[in-house]
Amino acid sequence: MTDAPVIVERLEAVATVVLNRPDRRNALTRELKEALVAALHDVAADADVRAVVLTGSGSAFCVGQDLAEHAAALEADPATAFDTVATHYSPIVTALATMPKPVVAAVNGTCVGAGLGFALACDLRVLAAGATLGTAFSAIGLTCDSGLASTLPRAVGEARARELVLLGRNFTPEEAGPWGITGEVVPAEDVLATAKKTATRLAAGPTAAYAESKRLLAHGLDRPLAETLIEEAVGQARCGRTQDHRGAVTAFLDRERPTFTGR
Known part of the structure; x- marks a missing residue:
């Protein structure tokens, strides 16, 4: 397995983009975010790719920002520590949401903070049964990024979105489905294969x-x-x-x- 922060695997008309920091539950460093922006732009422009899967390696989808790196950025210069939102997070979500081909999130495990924003920016989701989902921002004194202020109330309604953001409580795919965060819920070991099957079906479509x-x-x-x-x-x-x-x-x-x- 390569140690690249993002892996892109192409099989016929489907590209699978993999966040690849399994030992850190795919926490987002500058290196990973820059690689993800580049990978998404690359598959968007590739005419041979007709559907995309986004997933994480290991047992998590994505736990959001790497807080050790963030703490170092705050120590270095608090005035620029949040430039990453406009420079990385917003372009990632924009690339997913505006991709001129379907994107399926294979949520193979924990999916919180920006990870949840990425999953909701995708068109469809396949979710691991019992996985931990959450907004997480209020727990560290922050507000939403990665499009959650838009995608979350669209999915679950404004009242539920306020509850999930302000109280910051975690939830599961089984809870989220009736709220409006739809997606096929399968055992964790079946998530990627199910997502690829869905993407293959979409890739054969119009x-x-x-x-x-x-x-x-x-x-x-x-x-x-x-x-x-x-x-x-x-x-x-x-x-x-x-x-x-x-x-x-x-x-x-x-x-x-x-x-x-x-x-």
Whole structure:
């Protein structure tokens, strides 16, 4: 196993991006964050990659910021210690949320702080049964980052989000499902294989249409209906010009199964 902070594995049309600090439960150092930004931009631009899996090595998905490194940054210069939010955390979440192809989070274990933000920025989640999830920020006197102030209330509602952030209590996938943090819950040893299976299914689908759907859904709760209708018309027209759409219509009329290429 390589000691690189982030590993990218490609198998056919699926890229698996692995946070690789298992001995530290994938706590986020500057090196890991920079490698993750680069890896996500790389797979986003790779036309041969049509779906992405994000996971952690070892027994955890991600426990958020490496606090030893953070303490050193505070000691060195408190005025710049939080530059990492704009420089690293925000670009990571933006890359996941705007990736022009589906992203599946394989949450193989503990997932707190920025780790939870990363998981919620993905399109779908597969979660290890009984895993520890949480916001964690209030426990160290901080507020949200990694998009949680947006993604968490969208998932669980504003009242529940306030409870989870202000009280900082941990929860499990089994609790989170009825709240709205949806995802398939499987034994920890099956998480990655299940996520890859889902990603493989998505990679064989109309990825150009998926990209349009992600764009529309990202803003659907914030736009007035009239604006949404306009944007849907624009998106449908773009999808309508793809080979995928024309081929799928022909296949439907011929009572055949369509084949999608993402073009």
